[in-house]
Structure formats: C-alpha cells, structure tokens
Ligand SMILES: Nc1ncnc2c1ncn2[C@@H]1O[C@H](COP(=O)(O)OP(=O)(O)OP(=O)(O)O)[C@@H](O)[C@H]1O
C-alpha cells in the first residue's frame with residue numbers, strides 16, 4: 693500500500709521567462725486517489741504533462757513507477773505511457789473514428805491484432821464505464837458530453853494502466869453525470885487496484901473521492917492532506933478556496 697508510484701521533487705518549469713511551476717513536490721502511493729486542485733492557470737495540467745514526459749522539467753525531478761521520466765529513451769517512454777491512462781482535459785476523442793476505434797486506438801496503432809479482438813477489448817472497457825454495445829459504431833459527435841467523457845475514460849484504461857490521470861473529468865457535466873464519473877473513478881480503482889491522479893475544479897468531487905488532496909496556487913503547493921485535514925485548514929487561501937467552491941462542508945464530515 694505504501695509503494696510510491698509518482699514522486700515529484702522540487703519541480704520548476706519556466707517557459708519563455710514565465711514561471712509556471714515553482715518547486716512543486718509531492719508523492720502518490722499505489723492505490724491512492726490523489727487530487728490536484730487549484731484555480732485556472734495554477735499549473736495543474738502542466739504537472740501532468742511532466743508525468744507522461746510531454747514536458748521536461750526546467751529543474752527538479754519526476755519519477756513514475758520508480759523511473760525518472762526525463763531520462764527515458766523514446767522506447768522506454770512508450771512503454772511507460774502504455775502503463776499510464778491519460779484522460780485529457782478536452783476529452784480529445786478522434787472525431788473521424790468510431791467509438792470502438794477510439795477505445796481500441798492503442799491496439800490499432802501498435803499491434804496487428806484482429807479487428808474482432810480489438811472490438812472485444814473495446815466493449816469490455818465500455819462496459820466498465822457503464823456504456824453499452826449499441827454505441828460501438830457511433831461517431832463521437834453522436835454522443836452526449838457525459839458519454840464522450842466516459843468513452844475517453846474507456847480509451848484511457850484500454851491497456852490496463854496502473855496509473856490513470858484524469859484532467860478535469862467532470863468539467864462541463866451536469867451534477868448527476870459528474871457524480872457518476874466520481875463513482876466510476878472509485879470503482880476503477882477498487883476493481884483494478886490502479887492509482888489515480890485527478891485534476892479538478894470540482895470541490896465536491898475532490899472531497900468525495902480523494903484519499904489525499906494537493907492545493908496549488910500560481911505554480912506553488914499551498915497545502916496537501918486528507919480531505920478532513922484540508923477542510924479544517926486555517927490557511928486563509930485554502931479557506932477562501934473551499935468556501936467559494938464548496939458550501940457543503942457539513943455533508944462530508
Ligand atoms: N504550451 C504552453 N506554453 C506556454 N505557457 C503555457 C503552455 N501551457 C500552459 N502554459 C501556461 O502555464 C500556466 C499553467 O497552465 P496549466 O494549463 O497548467 O493550468 P491549469 O491549472 O491546468 O488551468 P485550467 O484549470 O484552466 O486547466 C498558465 O499560465 C498557462 O498560460
């Protein structure tokens with residue numbers, strides 16, 4: 693349970709003179725649901741880009757599954773990415789591909805598997821996110837926003853990754869669909885023992901599903917802790933953040 697899956701140490705990122713991350717450190721352990729919350733532009737997505745090797749640190753280090761991401765060869769990075777499911781902030785389904793092709797994209801691109809076998813995998817992943825066979829041949833444009841999110845989660849888990857990164861999984865969804873996504877994140881962790889990092893603005897979601905929460909402000913960590921620790925924080929910024937986005941304090945403790 694205490695195995696460290698992600699370790700971020702004094703991560704600084706600067707782009708064209710703009711300091712985006714200013715010394716972020718944290719660790720995520722196996723099986724945890726770890727949420728990163730913070731205002732728009734605080735650097736949440738930027739952190740995740742370092743975890744999958746899309747960005748290299750200006751300074752500091754990032755390890756995933758014990759490997760320092762910035763030092764990996766392309767082949768090692770491909771191997772690492774196969775083991776990380778990434779649910780992109782914008783959903784990022786391929787508009788010209790059918791649902792099953794989106795979910796089975798990795799296998800279409802990287803293997804010689806037969807279509808029927810890829811379809812079988814796609815269907816089993818769609819079922820995990822509560823979708824049915826009848827949407828397999830639809831195009832993303834024919835789905836609702838909530839269904840698209842679920843298809844992107846199905847695609848992210850297609851290769852049975854041990855780490856899943858969700859970037860704003862509930863943004864733009866109605867409260868009922870948002871709670872359904874929360875439930876899915878919890879169920880996936882429970883069924884597969886995978887670790888999850890959830891980037892979110894949704895305070896209710898963060899406090900409901902997380903084992904621990906990190907609060908980020910302008911590229912710096914304000915605080916980190918269990919939901920009950922965060923909710924009782926006396927830090928003025930944390931209080932303001934909680935009270936503006938989360939008037940439901942009494943419901944979770
Ligand atoms: N490719 C890029 N080039 C230069 N600056 C960037 C780039 N991507 C992000 N930034 C800057 O980095 C900062 C953090 O952006 P990031 O996308 O990490 O924020 P975020 O916390 O995910 O915000 P949101 O909640 O709006 O998604 C912002 O100031 C943004 O302008």
Ligand SMILES: [Mg+2]
Nearest residue numbers: 736737738781
């Ligand atoms: Mg973002």
